[in-house]
Amino acid sequence: MTSSDATSGGTGGGGTAGGAPRRRTVLGGAAGAAAGLALAGCGAGPDGGAPKERKKGQRISLTFWSWVPGIDKPVDLWNRRNPEVQVRVEKVSAVNGQQYAKMHAAIKAGNPPDLGQIEFPVIPGFLLDNGLRDLAPLGAARHRDKFVGWQWQQSVFGKGVYAIPQASGPMGLFVRKDLFDRWEVQVPGTWDEYEAAAKAIRRHGAWIDTFAPTNGNRFAGLAWQAGAAWYATRGDTWIVHLDDGPTRKVADYWESLVRQRLVKTIPDRQNAWYKDIQTGAIPAWVGASWGDALLAGNAPGTKGKWRAAALPQWRPGGRAYANWGGSTTAVFAQAAYPRDALDFAVWLNTDPQSLALLIAGGYGFPAARTGYAPAALDADKDFFGGQAYSRVFADAGAHVDTRWRWGPGVDTLYQRLGDAFTEALADGSSFRSVLRKVQGQTVADLKGKGLKVESGG
Amino acid sequence: MSRDTPVRPPTPAAAPPEPGARRAAAGRRRRASRTEARNARAAAGFLLPFLALFGLCFLAPIGYALRTSLQRTERTGPLGLGGQEHEVFAGLANYAQALADDRFLAGFGRVLLFGAVQIPLMTLLATGLALLLESAAARGITFFRSAFFLPYGVPGVIASILWGFLYVPGISPLVKIAQSVGWNVDFLSRGSVLWSLANIVTWQFTGYTMLVLIAQLKAVPGELYEAARIDGANAWQVARHIKLPMIRPALVLTCVFSIIGTLQLFAEPMVLRPLSSAIDSGYTPNLHAYSEAFVGNNQQLAAAEAVLLALVACAASFGFLRLVGGHGKERG
Numbered sequence: 168m169t170s171s172d173a174t175s176g177g178t179g180g181g182g183t184a185g186g187a188p189r190r191r192t193v194l195g196g197a198a199g200a201a202a203g204l205a206l207a208g209c210g211a212g213p214d215g216g217a218p219k220e221r222k223k224g225q226r227i228s229l230t231f232w233s234w235v236p237g238i239d240k241p242v243d244l245w246n247r248r249n250p251e252v253q254v255r256v257e258k259v260s261a262v263n264g265q266q267y268a269k270m271h272a273a274i275k276a277g278n279p280p281d282l283g284q285i286e287f288p289v290i291p292g293f294l295l296d297n298g299l300r301d302l303a304p305l306g307a308a309r310h311r312d313k314f315v316g317w318q319w320q321q322s323v324f325g326k327g328v329y330a331i332p333q334a335s336g337p338m339g340l341f342v343r344k345d346l347f348d349r350w351e352v353q354v355p356g357t358w359d360e361y362e363a364a365a366k367a368i369r370r371h372g373a374w375i376d377t378f379a380p381t382n383g384n385r386f387a388g389l390a391w392q393a394g395a396a397w398y399a400t401r402g403d404t405w406i407v408h409l410d411d412g413p414t415r416k417v418a419d420y421w422e423s424l425v426r427q428r429l430v431k432t433i434p435d436r437q438n439a440w441y442k443d444i445q446t447g448a449i450p451a452w453v454g455a456s457w458g459d460a461l462l463a464g465n466a467p468g469t470k471g472k473w474r475a476a477a478l479p480q481w482r483p484g485g486r487a488y489a490n491w492g493g494s495t496t497a498v499f500a501q502a503a504y505p506r507d508a509l510d511f512a513v514w515l516n517t518d519p520q521s522l523a524l525l526i527a528g529g530y531g532f533p534a535a536r537t538g539y540a541p542a543a544l545d546a547d548k549d550f551f552g553g554q555a556y557s558r559v560f561a562d563a564g565a566h567v568d569t570r571w572r573w574g575p576g577v578d579t580l581y582q583r584l585g586d587a588f589t590e591a592l593a594d595g596s597s598f599r600s601v602l603r604k605v606q607g608q609t610v611a612d613l614k615g616k617g618l619k620v621e622s623g624g
Numbered sequence: 625m626s627r628d629t630p631v632r633p634p635t636p637a638a639a640p641p642e643p644g645a646r647r648a649a650a651g652r653r654r655r656a657s658r659t660e661a662r663n664a665r666a667a668a669g670f671l672l673p674f675l676a677l678f679g680l681c682f683l684a685p686i687g688y689a690l691r692t693s694l695q696r697t698e699r700t701g702p703l704g705l706g707g708q709e710h711e712v713f714a715g716l717a718n719y720a721q722a723l724a725d726d727r728f729l730a731g732f733g734r735v736l737l738f739g740a741v742q743i744p745l746m747t748l749l750a751t752g753l754a755l756l757l758e759s760a761a762a763r764g765i766t767f768f769r770s771a772f773f774l775p776y777g778v779p780g781v782i783a784s785i786l787w788g789f790l791y792v793p794g795i796s797p798l799v800k801i802a803q804s805v806g807w808n809v810d811f812l813s814r815g816s817v818l819w820s821l822a823n824i825v826t827w828q829f830t831g832y833t834m835l836v837l838i839a840q841l842k843a844v845p846g847e848l849y850e851a852a853r854i855d856g857a858n859a860w861q862v863a864r865h866i867k868l869p870m871i872r873p874a875l876v877l878t879c880v881f882s883i884i885g886t887l888q889l890f891a892e893p894m895v896l897r898p899l900s901s902a903i904d905s906g907y908t909p910n911l912h913a914y915s916e917a918f919v920g921n922n923q924q925l926a927a928a929e930a931v932l933l934a935l936v937a938c939a940a941s942f943g944f945l946r947l948v949g950g951h952g953k954e955r956g
Contacts, residue, residue: 381901439795582905582920593902616922
């Protein structure tokens with residue numbers, strides 16, 4: 168169960184799509200700009216030629232690489248209903264991004280699977296490899312309205328549609344209510360209160376959380392919440408702006424917690440962390456919607472003692488949220504029968520029965536607008552003492568800043584961040600120097616990949 | 625298994641003596657050349673399967689890596705997404721980039737430190753065990769030999785996972801025991817994780833090294849021991865003046881293996897990485913190359929790093945051989 172990093176959750180039932188037209192407009196503009204450029208590229212690109220059509224009655228088999236817990240159940244259902252298009256799930260490891268290493272290697276070697284589980288942040292990286300099939304010529308656009316708007320946009324580049332969204336992971340705060348009550352610690356509503364709570368908890372020998380140096384995903388989410396925008400485009404140039412004001416604020420904040428020894432620095436979602444979660448040595452976790460299954464599965468002894476709360480805010484009364492994870496089902500460029508693969512991907516992520524099975528497995532917050540009962544998302548209600556906790560994440564999902572865009576090379580960026588934070592913890596250099604360093608490295612990395620790139624001022 | 629010297633295999637391809645000795649010189653030459661040709665064909669037939677596999681699995685990948693290391697990718701198309709990419713000749717740019725990377729160089733420093741401590745330690749341990757097991761007073765030899773060798777049968781990844789459980793605080797019984805006696809140990813911290821890795825490697829390879837040494841000890845002719853006994857040498861003197869000098873070639877061999885293995889350290893840090901905040905993606909040169917290839921998707925840079933690593937391994941191995949070879953001559 169270490170892999171739920173990637174299993175992400177979705178914006179709850181239609182939150183963003185209906186609720187924030189202004190944001191969508193902004194997003195549309197950004198996507199449009201990025202898209203226009205990519206479009207020209209696509210025309211010239213070797214996009215795999217005309218898709219093969221399956222003859223009527225012909226039996227084919229598709230391979231699907233995923234790590235989502237319980238994904239085999241909806242796939243079994245599909246296989247029972249579609250004897251001609253059999254889908255075979257192959258589980259891949261999601262520890263430290265190993266699944267993507269494997270996918271990139273398979274693309275390089277020319278033998279990738281037909282379908283793959285791919286998170287939002289790494290989609291551009293796969294486009295760089297020409298690894299994904301553009302689904303637009305296959306008529307993917309007609310499925311657009313089935314999904315939450317901004318999540319659909321995560322895989323749209325130019326006129327191309329490169330994946331079908333599955334789920335997202337609005338962030339929130341998990342707390343051990345019993346311990347907070349016993350120690351008379353308030354559940355923090357702001358980051359200032361969070362620091363105060365950290366101090367109070369420390370007095371009882373526990374730690375409020377860990378700052379895992381290698382967890383780039385969460386750090387990105389926290390920067391996203393603070394209003395950062397790491398990637399932007401201008402013309403056909405990528406602008407990298409990792410070392411910006413909001414990100415510095417987040418880095419300063421966590422550096423201060425680390426230096427005051429208010430948080431641990433062990434890796435999260437690994438054995439030692441699970442042990443701390445089980446024993447209450449760490450009684451809280453800044454996590455995401457998919458964390459419900461993670462906690463319930465790994466700390467069954469703490470059943471009934473956890474609650475979910477909104478992510479602490481920078482401004483009292485603020486409603487800024489972000490996303491950790493967010494996942495799609497993509498079709499690889501070399502898939503022999505992309506049309507059938509697309510049909511499967513859409514079915515998997517919209518069919519009510521499939522959604523019910525995915526939700527039961529704890530895959531996150533559905534990207535589909537309809538086809539599930541919001542209450543079904545409270546799958547681990549008993550674990551959270553009867554709290555309808557999915558509402559917390561639905562609200563967060565509705566207020567995720569949808570202007571955030573991902574760029575190419577995010578897995579490398581995470582690795583650079585992880586290495587630099589590891590070094591900073593070792594030699595005591597400042598977290599700001601980490602941002603400066605990784606900013607420079609990322610610009611160089613993208614240049615090295617043959618892209619036009621500028622450092623954001 | 626006795627102490628007898630191993631039987632020498634018969635020399636292969638020894639041509640049978642020709643019966644007709646009184647032939648014209650020209651005819652003899654012709655025949656001889658025909659025999660030679662036949663022999664050459666036979667030799668080629670025997671060598672071909674090996675050479676084919678050697679070329680396919682060894683030379684070809686090296687050639688491919690060399691070629692890749694001299695290239696870089698160029699992309700066209702707006703934003704570089706979905707456009708075309710092609711490989712162009714880059715000269716030594718990848719090598720320059722690798723050598724300019726502090727973390728890559730730091731990885732070399734780390735494995736060299738590792739080797740400087742772990743290899744002597746393990747060799748000492750293995751030699752001690754081998755001598756003990758081959759001493760006259762040893763009991764239960766078969767059992768102990770198998771027991772010491774057993775860890776070598778555990779694949780490196782599995783061994784690292786097993787040790788990982790023994791290192792993680794909160795789960796490890798070792799940590800618990802240490803804490804119960806007031807020793808607050810952290811096997812995965814920055815200062816200690818390298819030695820935790822060294823422990824895994826030592827656990828795995830001491831038995832193997834020991835077995836190589838034992839094989840050599842078994843090849844020592846019995847007369848030498850007999851002569852030593854007659855001269856009144858005690859067990860310690862026999863070990864010091866007969867056994868150790870006689871297993872010197874095996875010691876040199878295992879050291880070279882260890883040097884190469886140490887430089888290539890990969891599986892252990894790779895497996896422990898998720899457990900420790902102290903292991904970064906370039907902890908060892910091999911891990912660095914892996915990260916560049918599969919996370920950074922920069923196979924060209926990774927190929928250059930792999931070639932550099934091979935060169936260093938070559939230099940270190942031959943340097944070591946030269947070093948010990950020189951001493952040998954002086955002494956001899």
